[in-house]
Structure formats: C-alpha cells, structure tokens
Amino acid sequence: xxxxxxxxxxxxxxxxxxxxxxxxxxxxxxxxxxxxxxxxxxxxxxxxxxxxxxxxxxxxxxxxxxxxxxxxxxxxxxxxxxxxxxxxxxxxxxxxxxxxxxxxxxxxxxxxxxxxxxxxxxxxxxxxxxxxxxxxxxxxxxxxxxxxxxxxxxxxxxxxxxxxxxxxxxxxxxx
Numbered sequence: 001x002x003x004x005x006x007x008x009x010x011x012x013x014x015x016x017x018x019x020x021x022x023x024x025x026x027x028x029x030x031x032x033x034x035x036x037x038x039x040x041x042x043x044x045x046x047x048x049x050x051x052x053x054x055x056x057x058x059x060x061x062x063x064x065x066x067x068x069x070x071x072x073x074x075x076x077x078x079x080x081x082x083x084x085x086x087x088x089x090x091x092x093x094x095x096x097x098x099x100x101x102x103x104x105x106x107x108x109x110x111x112x113x114x115x116x117x118x119x120x121x122x123x124x125x126x127x128x129x130x131x132x133x134x135x136x137x138x139x140x141x142x143x144x145x146x147x148x149x150x151x152x153x154x155x156x157x158x159x160x161x162x163x164x165x166x167x168x169x170x171x172x173x174x175x
Contacts, residue, residue: 013161014154021168025157030138033156034127037075040160041123043167044068048116054108057173062107064170068115069107070098071163075122078159082129084142085152091142123163130156 017024028036047053047064054065062070077096084091138153150158 011148011158014157018161018165021161021165023161023164023168025161030153030156033160034131036160037123037127037130037163040163040167041120043171044071044119045116047167047170048112053112056108061173062102062169065110065112065115066102066107067166067170068112068119069105069110070102071166072115072119072122073098073101073105074159074162074166075119075126078155078162079122079126079129081142081150081155082126082152085140085150085155086129086133086137088142093142093144095145126159 013023013025017027048068050064052064053068054063056063056066081093084093133152133156138151140152141149142155143149
C-alpha cells in the first residue's frame with residue numbers, strides 16, 4: 001500500500017513546540033544546532049540496529065529503514081539549502097517531492113548499514129556547515145517556492161525539528 005503524502009505546512013513549529021513530539025525549536029541557542037544534529041544520529045544508529053528495520057508497522061506507515069533514508073536525504077537537501085542561503089542573496093529553494101524520492105530510490109530495499117553510514121555522513125556534513133555560521137549570517141534569507149521565508153537560523157531550527165520528529169515517529173510507533 002502507498003503512503004499518503006504529507007502535505008501539511010510544518011513551519012508552525014518555528015512558533016511553538018510540536019504537540020506530537022514535544023520538540024521546541026526555540027528552546028536552545030542557535031549555536032547548538034550543529035551538535036544537536038550530530039547527537040540525533042545516535043538515535044538513528046540504535047533504530048537501524050533493529051532486526052525488523054525494514055518492516056512497516058502498518059501498510060501506510062514507513063518502516064524505520066524508510067524513515068532513516070528520508071532523514072539522510074533531509075540532511076542532504078538542507079545542506080544544499082543552507083549552502084544557497086550562505087552563498088546567494090535571497091535564493092528560492094527548488095521543490096523536493098519527498099514521497100516521489102522514497103519511491104524512486106526504493107527506500108524500503110536499501111541496506112540498513114549503508115543507510116546508517118550515509119545518514120551519519122550527511123548529518124556531519126550539514127552540521128559542519130551550520131558550525132561555520134556566525135553573527136549576521138544567521139539572518140540571511142531565502143524562501144521556498146510556496147513563499148515561506150526562512151533565515152539560516154529558522155532553516156536550522158526547522159531542519160532539526162524534522163529529523164527529531166522522525167526519530168520520535170520510529171520510537172513511538174509500535175512494531
């Protein structure tokens with residue numbers, strides 16, 4: 001069975017804590033984003049060690065492996081968006097259809113050990129780029145194609161919620 005695409009606009013998490021996972025995007029200094037991204041990978045390593053990593057808990061819910069593939073790709077997408085924010089004035093981010101990517105890349109058939117390495121590497125790359133941001137760079141602006149405006153800071157906070165929320169998803173979904 002196909003996963004129903006998530007079409008919600010999650011930008012509200014920049015204004016208030018997430019009622020599902022409890023993540024508070026404003027509950028930490030922005031300079032902690034790199035360390036928090038790296039720390040998040042530990043939970044993914046634990047989750048990917050589960051012997052049922054590729055088993056969907058329900059036909060319409062991604063498996064842990066599928067979520068991990070998505071999180072790996074989220075890190076890659078956000079790294080490219082962060083690069084744009086730091087190198088271009090007021091860039092517009094290309095659309096990314098996460099559901100089409102999941103199907104095209106056959107997330108459910110990927111090797112968990114490889115995905116773990118790739119996720120850690122992608123998170124490290126992105127965290128390293130956030131670690132280079134200083135002062136007024138946190139306020140550089142860009143936008144999604146739907147007009148949502150992000151700064152480097154809000155992109156980082158939004159990014160961190162995304163990967164944290166998906167770890168919450170895999171930890172709270174009964175297998």
